[in-house]
Amino acid sequence: KEYHVAIVGATGAVGQKIIHLLEQDQELQFYIKKITLLSSKRSAGKVIKFKGKEVTIQETTELSFEGVDIAFFSAGGEVSKRFAKSAVDGGSVVIDNTSHFRMSKDVPLVVPEVNAHKLREHSGIISVPNCSALQMVTALNPIKKAFGLERIIVSTYQAVSGSGMNAINELMNQSEAMLKGEDITAEILPAKNDKKHFPIAFNVLPQVDVFTENDYTFEEQKMINETKKIMGMPDLKMSATCVRVPVVSSHSESVYIEVEQDVTVGEIKKVLEAAPGVVLQDNPTQQMYPTPLTSAGKKETFVGRIRKDLDLPRGFHLWIVSDNLLKGAAWNSVQIAETMIKLDLL
Ligand code: A2P
Incomplete structure (x- = not known):
């Protein structure tokens, strides 16, 4: 057809x-x-x-x-x-x-x-x-299926392209102006329809979208609600901090999870290696881990920096990166x- x-x-x-x-x-x-x-x-x-x-x-x-x-x-x-x-x-x-x-x-x-x-x-x-929820569940769902999942705490490092072409232009223009020592203006970020705007070039903004009544932003709330819906886990414990960084393409995420079963980092890596749409890039001795520049233009979700929490036996930390305009x-x-x-x- x-x-x-x-x-x-x-x-x-x-x-x-x-x-x-x-x-x-x-x-x-x-x-x-x-x-x-x-x-x-x-x-x-x-x-x-x-x-x-x-x-x-x-x-x-x-x-x-x-x-x-x-x-x-x-x-x-x-x-x-x-x-x-x-x-x-x-x-x-x-x-x-x-x-x-x-x-x-x-x-x-x-x-x-x-x-x-x-x-x-x-x-x-x-x-x-939502792009941030999407890449995260792509990597975490296989872990949930294998070992159970009780809790997620995520901080994002989100590219400006998530806010559209105008935001990409804003980052470029501000960067150029900064390097020339000229005054810079901000009109789009952190949220087009909010009252104030701040420069994103050479900066980091802990606001993606506007704030909701509980002091979380809509982006954070969307990430939480959508993750629960996609994974079919209404009772999952989850919170999020969404941050905009001066990157054009690919969102990065520092993710803390607590799983239900006793499991090793090696077992988690094995599950991710076999997971559809996921690429494991994790070798500290070779300084191997995903970054926005190496992930941009690719369809997969990249995972690295997997390590055990230092205090909680079922706690793990991961670094998840994917092109927000492609997989996202x-x-x-x-x-x-x-x-x-x-x-x-x-
Ligand atoms: P247009 O080029 O006519 O403004 P981005 O997310 O990069 O900002 O892009 C938004 C997209 O949505 C553009 O293609 C834009 O088209 C389109 N768009 C914006 N407003 C409308 C509208 N009222 N009806 C249809 N398309 C729209």
Whole structure:
């Protein structure tokens, strides 16, 4: 079968990566007969080349989804809220990268390596988890399956691309200005819709998204709620601190876990070596561990620095890195489409 694919947010950081994967990925498991590229009015009329053919970007409307089999949404929660239902009514399956539907009961929140079976329960919309939760569960779910999992405490080091193209430009412009000794301005980070903005160049911001009532940010709360939903563990003990760092691509995470069984570092490494989508990069004597620069552009989730807690016998520390635009968004979206086709759901 051949598929008509639409990309809402085609000019955005994630949309561009989805287009790239659909065009360049030699291992892509399905054939595209037509691609519809959608944006806001601002970019409508621009032309993008897809597989040698020119495709004109169109403004997203309720009527954009006629004949579309798969619609990838990554244009922000408001756009998904406004148009996802029209796409579903028009017969499309929506794969949504925004947080808008993630916690809805009838919407599967899927990482194919972890809970592909949930795709069978879909009613038109499938949500892609928050990038920070996504890479973490990819690495932790195999450990949970093998040894049980009681608790997670995570601190993130998140790339600016998670906030979109404008945030990437902000980091670049501020860095250049800093090096030239010029004044710098901040308009996007830490959160576009918050009152104050702070420089990210040569800085670290302990705020990703706006604050909620309990003094955790939405990003932290999303990470916690979504991890519990994806792993099917409503009672998991978990807290998170989400931090923005001056990195373009790939989120890093320092993760502390407590497992249920007595287990060695060697046994954990063995499980991760066999885990789908995970690459173990852990050898202190060789200074081998994942970093954002070495992980950017790759589809896998990389894990290193695995070591025993010094006090708690079932406590372990890990360092988890993955490209937030690929596994954290675009690749997980394309992988969902491939898995649905494999399961005969599309
Ligand atoms: P546009 O280029 O027209 O602004 P990013 O996450 O990198 O900031 O990208 C956001 C994406 O969402 C862009 O492709 C942007 O298109 C798109 N977008 C923003 N607002 C809307 C809207 N109201 N309707 C459709 N697409 C939108």
